[in-house]
Amino acid sequence: MVMIELGRLALMAVPVCGVLWIFWRWSLGAGNALYALGRMLLQLSLIGYLLLYIFQAKSGWIILGVLGVMLFFSSWIALRTVGDRRRKWFFVTLISIALGGGVTLGFVSFGVLDLKPWYAPRYLIPLAGMVFANAMNSVSLAAERYLNERQEGRSSPEARRQAMNAAMIPVLNALFAVGLVSLPGMMTGQILSGVSPLIAARYQIMVMLMIFSASGLSTALFLRWVSAKS
Known part of the structure; x- marks a missing residue:
């Protein structure tokens, strides 16, 4: 793997x-x-x-603490564009991302990868980062679109449908483009580090399914709860 010197990195x-x-x-x-x-x-x-430090941790509590911090900030950042609704919707967003992202992360870590131990930080932290970040982006798009649709007089079910559609456009575009237009980050990183492209492709399939699931579940939960209160 090519080591990037700071001087060359500065060229960017x-x-x-x-x-x-x-x-x-x-x-x-x-x-x-x-x-x-x-x-x-x-x-x-x-x-x-x-x-x-985290990768050397032998305690599941430390890893859970890290995941909690990631979850908190992803939920807060997701509502950056909704103004005074940020505090009102924060708890709903936190629960939505925790459930949608947590269920997906559980399937990946316990089912697909069967991590030993379950908190293996070298796997769990990067995967959780991808889950929460993509759920955050989808919820953020959904929140802004739902608010705009409601302000324009749309009914709650119609606003929810439009918001869900808008939130999933980047995820669906990524599914269409992967392998044809782009080689995503995980696959590229593994190939650069010497992993077989066939193995890298399996990991990337897992990641794309993980992102689709976490984004869709988190956004649907968020919109369901927000629309029920409006």
């Missing part, structure tokens, strides 16, 4: 600066994009060191 600043310049020229909020990039660099740098 060139196209990034090009995009930031476009943001500035088009008044799209270059400051917000720069802040997002800065947070990404800081968070990934810190998580690299943190994962070294």
Whole structure:
């Protein structure tokens, strides 16, 4: 596997600066994009060191604590675009992602991979990250679309249907494109590290099914509970 030197990694600043310049020229909020990039660099740098400790953990409680933190922040970030509804819908979002993502993660870790021990952090943490992140994105799209549909006078069932459809478009597009347009991150990473493409393909199939399930279940639960209260 090619080791990326920091000096070479810094070369990626060139196209990034090009995009930031476009943001500035088009008044799209270059400051917000720069802040997002800065947070990404800081968070990934810190998580690299943190994962070294987590991967050596021998306690399931530590791993459950990490999953709890991931779940909390994914639920809060999912409602970033709904304004004053954020606090009102937070608990519903937390439960929706916990159930939809948790059930899916359980099938993967206990059924498909049969992890030993069940909290094996090298597998469970990255998989949980993919589950919660994709559920977060789908719920976020659904929340914004549902709110807009209701504000335009749509009935609750119709708004829910439109929101579910909008939330699943990125997931369905990914299913259509995988293998034809893109080789997703896990498959690419495994191939680069020397794993057989056939084995990498199996893992990627598992991941795509996992993402579809977690996104669909979490979004449906969220919309069901939100629409029942509106």
